[in-house]
Amino acid sequence: MPKINALETGSSEQRNSLNHQAIEDYLKTIYMLAMEETPVTTSRIAEARDVKPGSVTSMIQRLAKLHLVNYEKHYGVTLTDAGTKVALEVIRHHRLIELFLIEALGFTWDEVHEQADILEHVISEKLEERIAAALNYPQFDPHGNPIPSREGVMHSVEAEPLSALAAGVRARIAYVLNDENSEMLRYLAELGLTPGAVLEIKQVAPFAGPLTVEIEKESRVIGHTIASAVMVTREPADEPVAP
Amino acid sequence: MPKINALETGSSEQRNSLNHQAIEDYLKTIYMLAMEETPVTTSRIAEARDVKPGSVTSMIQRLAKLHLVNYEKHYGVTLTDAGTKVALEVIRHHRLIELFLIEALGFTWDEVHEQADILEHVISEKLEERIAAALNYPQFDPHGNPIPSREGVMHSVEAEPLSALAAGVRARIAYVLNDENSEMLRYLAELGLTPGAVLEIKQVAPFAGPLTVEIEKESRVIGHTIASAVMVTREPADEPVAP
DNA sequence: CTCATATTTTAGGTACTCCAAAAATAGCAT
DNA sequence: ATGCTATTTTTGGAGTACCTAAAATATGAG
Structure with missing residues (x-):
């Protein structure tokens, strides 16, 4: 049966796989928190x-x-290059798996996160590759987030929260x-607020009140909390009808 | 991110999920060893x-x-009903995953075992069901082994090793x-010795020497070790040509 | 009954967790 | 700027889930 321990218990040899569940999770958490805001403090990690x-x-x-991290007591952590690489690999796994569960197995986009959080740590390089191939090497996950490349490059998307827009946009x-x-x-x-939708x-x-938006010819009222969670890019104004 | 510990660390409460990697692996090992031979001893488990x-x-x-097991010091273990159920669920996962990797992701039958040994412990009920559905509720895994049902029933196949047959069969x-x-x-x-093949x-x-078999009109010589690993059912003699 | 062998026990190690006390930093009033 | 309190972080001690190594013990063969 299996050999799970990536870094052999008791052995001081540090295999090239630093792939323990917990380690990967911490690195991923640190990466995500750093994207949001820096510095990444002990308490933020603890909460996350x-x-x-x-x-x-x-x-x-x-x-x-x-x-895997640079650490100065009492002043938070940053990832080293090695740490970043591991974090991005885990994120790549996560996002590929989410997409695969939806595309290949009929899950819905609200069902996949938990399972991906577990599977992300246990898929082999080969399986990762096969999944990516089956999905035709996708760039984005089902929630619109970019999927890091195998080499550990992630292109971030410039976007602003829906809640920041003014009427008419x-x-x-x-x-x-x-x-x-x-x-x-x-x-x-349900509201049709999925990546790619134009509104x-x-x-x-x-005063952080609700927005009214038109989407797919339907008018919808959206609370501020929701609107802050939806990241958008601006589009040119409505199609100019022939004069 | 994730909550992995199924039985909450430190809590004495024993959640209904007894699903630790190690526990599942031991139960599966015991199940498999019991199929081969009984009693299942400490040393056999240790070796496996x-x-x-x-x-x-x-x-x-x-x-x-x-x-999960009945245990009498120095006399080996047997699985309880609860233990058997867990073992069969894990085996079901394993075999479904093996088949899925081959059918859906283009793996070959020699590549899937390791990955399945890991994934078998971490797929949710829902994912198990989706995989089974995607495969059209298969009865056998890629190596010809029966897949236990969701309810924990496995129909074993009566077969004998190829090495036990006499010429002409x-x-x-x-x-x-x-x-x-x-x-x-x-x-x-490579030899064409895959489940379903007729020879x-x-x-x-x-003296445990090689067998010569005809398969797909080809004549092949097979060593005794290999022949012992291939389990077969007898077929009626060659098609009776019209008289 | 004795002895080889298998099994169990004991002691100790790593990985992760929690809790509670100690230490360091930060915020704020003066 | 100084000093005091509130907050955060670190430390230390302890627990669970594995594992190994080695000593102690039970079993069954002769």
Whole structure:
């Protein structure tokens, strides 16, 4: 049967695979948090991973010893190149798997996050490659997020939250935040707010109030929370009808 | 990100999911070994799992406490109903995954075992179901082994090793043993010795010598080791040509 | 009954976690 | 700028889930 331990228990030899579930998860978490905001502090990691700060500190120290993060006491962590590479590989796995579950197995976009969070750590290079091939080497995951390349390059998309737009603007949905929130995803799908959809802002209520948008010829009212989670790029104004 | 621990660390509450990697692997190992031969001893498990006997004893004691095995010191283990159910579920996962990797992702039958050994522990019920559906609820895995039903029923196939047949007999390959031996699988595929193939014994050399068989109109000489790993059912003699 | 062998026990190690106390930093009033 | 409190971070001790190595013990063959 299996040999799971990537870094052989008890052996001091550090195989080229630094691929422990927990290690990968920490690196991924750090990567994601750094994208949001820097510095990445112990407590932010603890909250994201749902463990106590003490656990985070000791893991960080371990990661530092493995040269996966740079660590200065009390001042947060940053990923080293090696750490970034691992994080991006895990993210690549995650996003490919999400897409595969939807495209090949009929899952919906609100169902795939959990399963991908587990599978991302256990697929072989070969399986990753086969999945990518089956999906025709996709660039984006089902939530509109870019999929890092095998070499560890991720092209980020310039986008702004839907909530930042003014009335009259047309925009295309690039991606959605909070892709782990199934309920929100289901609601968004219901409203037609999925990546690629084009909409026009009709009305913006002040004081973080609801937006009224037109999408697929339907008028929809959207709360501010939701609108902040939907990232869009601006589109040229409505098609100029022949004069 | 994820919550992996099925039985919450530190909590004494025993969730209904007894699904730890290691536990599942032990149960599966015990199931498989029991199929081969009984009793299932500590040392057989240790060898199969490639750990030391001491580790096996302590795991067995843990499994006994969880009512997954019946254990009497020095006399080997048997699975309880609960233990059998877990083992069969894992085997179901394994075999479905093997088939899926081949059918949906273009793997060959010698490449899938390792990956399936890992994935078998981490697919959700829903994913299992989607995979089964995508494969049209298959009955057999790529090596000819029966896939247990979702309810935990496995129909075993009556078959005998190819090495047990006498010259002149026709037989159909049911399944192959040692499905973790990639090299042997590759060799078998090359010879056309895959489940479903029909062959006729032409010659049997004595003293565990090689067999000569005709398969797909080709004559092949097969060593005794290989012939012992190929399980067959007898077929009626050659098609009776119209008189 | 004795001895080789298999099994179990004991002690100790790594990976991860938690909790609680100690230490360091940061925020703020003066 | 200084000093005090609030917050964050680190440390230390302990627990579970594995594992190994080696000592102790039970079994069955002769």
